Amino acid sequence: MRVPLLRGSGVDAHEVTLAAWREALAMDNSERKAGDKKPAAAANAGVLTxxxxxxxxxxxxxxxxxxxxxxxxxxxxxAKRLHDVLERQLAKDAPPLHRLRGLLDEARRVVQGWMSERPERPAPVPPPQAPIAEAAKDMPVPLAPVAPPGQAATIASRSEAYARLRELADYLAQLEPHSPVPALLRRAVDWGAMPFDQLLRELTHNNNEMHKVLLRDPIE
Known part of the structure; x- marks a missing residue:
């Protein structure tokens, strides 16, 4: 919530975080209920309106x-892909990512709302004129296909999945410094690097519990 969603330029510009926007909306609702009694309450309190x-x-x-x-x-x-991978690999031991995904969805809706406040939209690109279109026919065809947008974001290997997990933990540590989730994510990365016998000792409390893990039925 402390990661800026909006950065402006100029002396009157502010870095606007999700928490600051929530506070601005709460202050706006409070002033609407109070009517004209305290119109400058937010400014006097130093709160971004x-x-x-x-x-x-x-x-x-x-x-x-x-x-x-x-x-x-x-x-x-x-975050959704990471959640799916953790659910498959760790099942009930997977660290919870619901709050992180909720915050990202909320931030996305906020920015979409800001964009709807803009009176103008970017002008559409005009179609090429006939001479330009004819000249394009003579251009050489590239030898290698261009990767479609978003393909680079696909997790291609186990090591890349854990690297993405550590990157997400660092991001969440900035977003919510008091949350336990970043530590859980980093712990999951450490588990991924452990040999099987060491991981069992880490996850079980005694030999009886380890015995149950070894002898339980495989997951279908």
Whole structure:
């Protein structure tokens, strides 16, 4: 919640985090209920207001908001893939990622809402004129196909999955420094590097419990 979703330029610009936006909305709702009794309460308290954020949003290039939204969508997709991998590999011992995924989804909806506040949309690219289209026919065809967008984000190996897990742990440590989830994620990475016998000793409390793990029926 402390990772900036919005960075502006100029002396009046602020870094807007998800927590700051929540606080601005809460203050706005409070002032609406109070009517005109305390119109400057947020300013006097030094709290960033909803109006200030929206003014900053309208001053930003559209491409910057679109880039932020694309980054959040990529993180949300990566978190879902990581959740699926952990569920398959660790089952009930998988660290919980529901709160992280919820925060990413909330941040994505916030940025989408900001984009809807913009009165203008980027102008569509005009189609090429006939001479340009004819010239394009004579251009050489590239030998290697271009990778489709998002293909590079696919987890291709076990080592890459654990590297993504550590990267996500570092990100979540910045987003929620008091959350236990980053430590659990890093612990899962450490487990992945352990030999089987060492991992059993790590996950079991006594020999009887280890015996149950070794003799239990395989998961279908």
């Amino acid at each position: 909803r109006g200030q954020v929206l003014l900053q949003v309208r001053a930003l290039p559209w491409a910057e908001l679109a880039s932020t939204l694309a980054e959040l969508e990529d993180w949300a997709a990566s």
